[in-house]
Amino acid sequence: xxxxxxxxxxxxxxxxxxxxxxxxxxxxxxxxxxxxxxxxxxxxxxxxxxxxxxxxxxxxxxxxxxxxxxxxxxxxxxxxxxxxxxxxxxxxxxxxxxxxxxxxxxxxxxxx
Amino acid sequence: xxxxxxxxxxxxxxxxxxxxxxxxxxxxxxxxxxxxxxxxxxxxxxxxxxxxxxxxxxxxxxxxxxxxxxxxxxxxxxxxxxxxxxxxxxxxxxxxxxxxxxxxxxxxxxxxx
Numbered sequence: 001x002x003x004x005x006x007x008x009x010x011x012x013x014x015x016x017x018x019x020x021x022x023x024x025x026x027x028x029x030x031x032x033x034x035x036x037x038x039x040x041x042x043x044x045x046x047x048x049x050x051x052x053x054x055x056x057x058x059x060x061x062x063x064x065x066x067x068x069x070x071x072x073x074x075x076x077x078x079x080x081x082x083x084x085x086x087x088x089x090x091x092x093x094x095x096x097x098x099x100x101x102x103x104x105x106x107x108x109x110x111x112x
Numbered sequence: 113x114x115x116x117x118x119x120x121x122x123x124x125x126x127x128x129x130x131x132x133x134x135x136x137x138x139x140x141x142x143x144x145x146x147x148x149x150x151x152x153x154x155x156x157x158x159x160x161x162x163x164x165x166x167x168x169x170x171x172x173x174x175x176x177x178x179x180x181x182x183x184x185x186x187x188x189x190x191x192x193x194x195x196x197x198x199x200x201x202x203x204x205x206x207x208x209x210x211x212x213x214x215x216x217x218x219x220x221x222x223x224x225x
Contacts, residue, residue, distance in 0.1 A: 004155070035215075040121065042202060042215040043156075058212065090155055098144050098206040101213065103155030 001026050004104035006091050012110045013081045021076040021107050023091030031094045032074040033058075033101065034066060036087040043090065049074055050097075081111045114139040114207040118216035126224050131175075131190040133219050135203030138184065145186040146204040146213070147177055156202060162186065173197070198223045 007022040023032065030051050035043040045058030049068040063085060065077045074093075078085060088108050092101040119134040137143055144163045148156040160171025167179040173196075177188045186203060203216040 033213075040217055042116075042118075042217040044215070045212060048212075059214075092156075098213065100146070100158045100161060101156075103148075103157070105155050106153075 003027065004091055004093055004102050006089075006104040006107050008107060009105070010108050012112065013078075014112050015082060017081050018077070018079050019081065019109075020078075021089055021091075021109075023074045023076070023093075023104060024072055025074075025091075025093040025102070026072065027093060027095070027102065028071070029093035029095050029102070030071070031097065032068065033092045033094075034064070034074065034076045035090045035092065036060065036085075037090060037106070038087050046076065046089075081109075083111045085109065086111045113212070114143060114205045114214050116203050116205045116214055116216040118201075118203050118219050120219055121217065122220050122222065124222040124224060125193045127195055128192050131188070131193045131197065131221065133188040133201050133203075133221065135177075135186045135188065135216060136184050137186060137203070137205040139205055139207050141207050144206040145177075145179060146206070147171065147175070147186075147188050148202045148204060148215075150200045150202065150218075152199075159188070159201075193221075193223045195223050195225065197221060 004025045033048040034046040047066040052071040067075045091104040094101045115138045117136045146161045147159040162179045170176045206213040
């Protein structure tokens with residue numbers, strides 16, 4: 001099993017450009033999450049999903065959109081990137097609500 | 113909302129010494145508590161978790177943590193540090209069946225030879 005995978009691993013954007021980060025999991029988990037990790041701030045939840053077709057806002061949702069069209073995939077979109085969105089983005093999934101989360105390897109995004 | 117405070121952004125110990133990483137939480141309902149480890153350029157891996165039951169929880173790689181409700185703490189310990197323990201450690205809290213897990217800012221552990 002691959003677990004949780006993320007595409008791409010690295011990306012550099014210019015201010016105002018858009019992009020989509022892809023997360024895929026092969027563990028049949030209902031719950032999926034997108035976090036951003038910034039130095040000294042730990043991980044902050046951007047959006048999450050409790051099942052196919054459902055999404056919800058987390059702690060820092062502004063500037064991001066998500067979609068969960070298939071159970072195994074969770075997409076994170078940036079419509080108009082800003083330098084403040086320079087970060088490392090992690091996707092995670094879990095089987096149980098509030099249970100152990102399994103993390104992907106991360107995507108390092110730089111917005112110039 | 114629940115929150116976590118990790119005391120000390122950097123901890124340095126000698127190989128073979130005790131490791132103690134501190135975590136205090138705030139939650140209005142009985143919490144679920146987690147410790148995760150992150151090695152360089154990798155995602156997070158679960159070390160251990162507390163949900164209900166025994167307050168002393170044992171995890172992987174010889175780590176353990178004790179849930180102390182009266183102190184709202186969930187400190188991580190390991191009796192003898194190894195070089196391979198050098199990493200960043202995150203404490204996290206989830207408020208019961210609330211899906212919103214909150215992470216601490218992290219503690220970077222350095223192990224000196």
